[in-house]
Amino acid sequence: MIGRIQGTLLEKQPPEVLIDVGGVGYEIQMPMTSFYQLPSVGEQVAVYTHFVVREDAQLLFGFAEKLERSLFRELIKANGVGPKLGLTILSGMSASQFLTSVQQEDVSALVSLPGIGKKTAERLVVELKDRLAKFSRQQETSLPVLPGQEAPSDARVTVNDVKEEALSALVALGYKPAQASKMVNSVYKEGMESENVIREALKAAI
Incomplete structure (x- = not known):
């Protein structure tokens, strides 16, 4: 089991990052709540990981906090929840928000997430309420980000680049292209970076 990875952040393409560890690049998918906490490209970073082995792929999922993992x-x-849907859920709300939604049986908050219908939301509450009770008593411990040298910003990034990156991330998280496009356009303001667009779009969806 690969439980933690530390190295140089080479690429950030939400919801995926590429981290170099001793010359080996690890592709890691992260929920947006963890993605927002990443440093700039070129800096050192460490993430907690969960390794998934399937017949057709080997996947790494990364998290800024042990609680989120x-x-x-x-x-x-x-039942019925795979890694992709799990990633989507923890992108649409923080770990503490998810815990609160389950403990308070707030089905409406869960239904607002893509891929979560009313029946799925109700099943999650029933299956997870007792199992997650122990987490409600834990404090979230942020992962310390290692210091590094900030990478230079690229002034050539255009509005279209920002919107396309945000749109791509939302689609990867399960939103339909038309819905994702509407979300991006509704929250975008001049000068926003893609991560901020994604963050605001996901907030508006809840």
Whole structure:
């Protein structure tokens, strides 16, 4: 099991990052709540990971906090929830928000996420409420980001680049292209970076 990776952040293409560890590049998918906490490209970073082996692929999922990884592991044990849906859920709300939604049986908050219908939301509450009770008593511990040298910004990034990157990330998280496009256009303001567009779009969706 690969539980933690530390190295140089080479690429950030939400929801995926590429981290170089001793000359080997690890492609890691992350929920947006963790993605927002990443440093700039070129800096050192460490993430907690969960390794998934399938017949057709080997996938790494990364998290800024151990609590978020623990929740992800509980989520993918639930009936009908795979890694992709687990990633989507933890992109649409923080670990603490998810815990609160389950403990308070707030089905409407869960239904607002892509891929979560009313029946799925109700099943998640039933399956996870007791199992997640222990997490409600834990404090979230942020992962320390290692210091590094900030990479220079690229002034050539255009509005279209920002919107396309945000759109691509939302589609990867399960939103339909038309819905994702509407979300991006509704929150975009001049000068925003793609990560901020994604963050605001996901907030507006809840």
